[in-house]
Amino acid sequence: xxxxxGVLLQLxxxxxxxxxxxxxxxxxxxxxxxxxxxxxxxxxxxxxxxFNCINGVFPVTRGQIIFRGVDMTGWKPYDVVSLGLARxxxxxxxxxxxxxxxxxxxxSCYGHEQRSLSQAEEIALEVLEFLHLAERRDQLAASLNVxxxxxxxxxxxxxxxxxxxxxxxxxxxxxxxxxAEMVQVVLRIREQGVTILIIEHVMHALMNVSDxxxxxxHGELIAEGLPGEIVNDPKVIEAYLGDPALAEKLMSGx
Amino acid sequence: MTTNGAVLEVKNVSSGYGEVQILWDxxxxxxxxxxxxLVGANGVxxxxxxxxxxxxLKPSKGQVNFNGSDITRISAHAKASQGLVLVPEGxxxxxxxxxxxxxxxxxxxxxxxxxxxxxxxxVFEMFPRLKxxxxxxSGTMSGGEQQMLAVARxxxxxxxxxxxxxxxxxxxxFLVLDLFEILRRLKDEGLTMLLVEQNVQMALAVSDxxxxxNEGQVELEGPSREVAKNEDVRKAYLGI
Numbered sequence: 001x002x003x004x005x006g007v008l009l010q011l012x013x014x015x016x017x018x019x020x021x022x023x024x025x026x027x028x029x030x031x032x033x034x035x036x037x038x039x040x041x042x043x044x045x046x047x048x049x050x051f052n053c054i055n056g057v058f059p060v061t062r063g064q065i066i067f068r069g070v071d072m073t074g075w076k077p078y079d080v081v082s083l084g085l086a087r088x089x090x091x092x093x094x095x096x097x098x099x100x101x102x103x104x105x106x107x108s109c110y111g112h113e114q115r116s117l118s119q120a121e122e123i124a125l126e127v128l129e130f131l132h133l134a135e136r137r138d139q140l141a142a143s144l145n146v147x148x149x150x151x152x153x154x155x156x157x158x159x160x161x162x163x164x165x166x167x168x169x170x171x172x173x174x175x176x177x178x179x180a181e182m183v184q185v186v187l188r189i190r191e192q193g194v195t196i197l198i199i200e201h202v203m204h205a206l207m208n209v210s211d212x213x214x215x216x217x218h219g220e221l222i223a224e225g226l227p228g229e230i231v232n233d234p235k236v237i238e239a240y241l242g243d244p245a246l247a248e249k250l251m252s253g254x
Numbered sequence: 255m256t257t258n259g260a261v262l263e264v265k266n267v268s269s270g271y272g273e274v275q276i277l278w279d280x281x282x283x284x285x286x287x288x289x290x291x292l293v294g295a296n297g298v299x300x301x302x303x304x305x306x307x308x309x310x311l312k313p314s315k316g317q318v319n320f321n322g323s324d325i326t327r328i329s330a331h332a333k334a335s336q337g338l339v340l341v342p343e344g345x346x347x348x349x350x351x352x353x354x355x356x357x358x359x360x361x362x363x364x365x366x367x368x369x370x371x372x373x374x375x376x377v378f379e380m381f382p383r384l385k386x387x388x389x390x391x392s393g394t395m396s397g398g399e400q401q402m403l404a405v406a407r408x409x410x411x412x413x414x415x416x417x418x419x420x421x422x423x424x425x426x427x428f429l430v431l432d433l434f435e436i437l438r439r440l441k442d443e444g445l446t447m448l449l450v451e452q453n454v455q456m457a458l459a460v461s462d463x464x465x466x467x468n469e470g471q472v473e474l475e476g477p478s479r480e481v482a483k484n485e486d487v488r489k490a491y492l493g494i
Contacts, residue, residue, distance in 0.1 A: 042296065145273055146273055173274040175275060176469070201295060201296045201298075203491065203492055203493025204493040204494065205493075206493060207492070207493040227494060228494070231489075231492040231493065231494050236492070237492070241455055241488070241491060242452075242453035242454050243427070243453075243455060246427055246430065246431060246455065246456060247455035247459035249431060250431060250434050250438070250456060250459055251460075
């Protein structure tokens with residue numbers, strides 16, 4: 001399949017099964033260049049599994065993943081990142097014994113630009129500046145607090161200079177002030193032209209940063225649209241709040 | 255006891271894990287004999303609140319009162335002995351033990367031992383499936399049966415307040431209905447309960463009073479019937 005105009009990532013009928021459990025079922029969507037796409041869904045809907053399929057942590061059972069016009073289905077994560085797709089993890093795991101700068105240099109070495117170590121350090125310093133971590137460059141990663149570790153996780157991904165950034169719950173565990181700061185960071189990354197796919201439970205923040213939103217429920221894509229459309233979609237409301245018919249049955253049942 | 259009033263009172267509690275604060279100044283009250291539900295989206299702190307109330311987590315601020323006394327710093331097993339009982343999320347059964355042995359494990363406190371026989375008869379009457387399977391290893395039962403056992407084990411502890419964390423998670427609709435029927439029966443019998451439930455429609459239908467938690471704070475509270483009509487509930491889940 002050739003790359004459509006302006007479409008950076010295409011998923012075609014992506015399915016992931018673990019034994020008898022279908023965690024992601026027949027998911028198809030396009031992510032246009034420059035957009036922020038929100039990915040939401042109740043607990044266990046398959047959001048992180050879908051991320052793991054996109055960046056190659058899990059091989060897909062069926063379907064195709066096309067990035068920058070290249071069919072990268074079945075690629076390993078280190079090959080995916082070298083094509084310009086980086087991600088953050090819900091549970092951050094920096095290299096604790098390395099400094100903040102060394103962590104980000106490591107991220108920078110894996111990007112699509114195949115840089116030398118000295119170039120990598122230059123990029124890393126820029127990214128640390130951007131994320132307000134520059135003054136902590138020589139601290140051990142282990143010594144950072146939660147909010148700083150979350151920013152370091154972003155820095156490692158950004159240092160690979162990705163075309164597409166997958167963000168998995170970068171706001172989890174942050175206080176309201178830190179959330180507001182992180183939202184600004186996401187918006188600034190987007191201004192730089194990076195396309196973003198974001199999983200987030202802090203809904204007001206997600207709805208604010210996303211151009212469009214897709215919704216997973218039991219592994220299936222049940223809705224796609226503008227944030228304002230999504231929050232009024234009866235299927236989405238039922239996925240989050242439960243089936244009103246069942247509640248009626250309970251109350252009329254005796 | 256017939257006196258009305260708050261059995262359990264959570265006052266201005268802040269809590270979390272290490273340096274990650276999850277709850278911010280949360281207050282709630284359980285009225286005696288009422289079913290109170292606590293709803294809210296993923297990751298807003300519902301389980302953290304349950305764990306803090308029963309003593310598995312220590313709050314960084316605030317107070318928990320049970321029957322008028324401050325129990326904030328009392329250990330979890332001591333709270334269970336006083337009748338504050340949790341049915342934990344994910345059931346947490348002793349999967350290599352039989353149904354009967356699991357029920358025995360629920361009845362380790364002094365207050366539970368006194369009424370052991372009576373309580374056992376009661377849970378077997380309430381859950382005939384468990385009686386049929388009394389000598390089966392609990393880990394070999396279906397998800398719905400395991401959830402019944404988790405509730406039954408909680409009842410064996412002779413609770414004054416029964417706290418249930420996710421009654422219906424992962425269960426098929428007909429089982430959800432069965433379990434909620436049981437809940438309604440317990441309520442009719444006068445048991446004070448706090449229910450955390452991801453199925454908001456069911457929780458609001460069955461409960462008397464509801465709290466909506468959002469991002470670690472109580473966003474909304476009121477009689478469940480009124481909360482069910484409030485547009486802000488949808489907003490708490492979906493952001494706008």
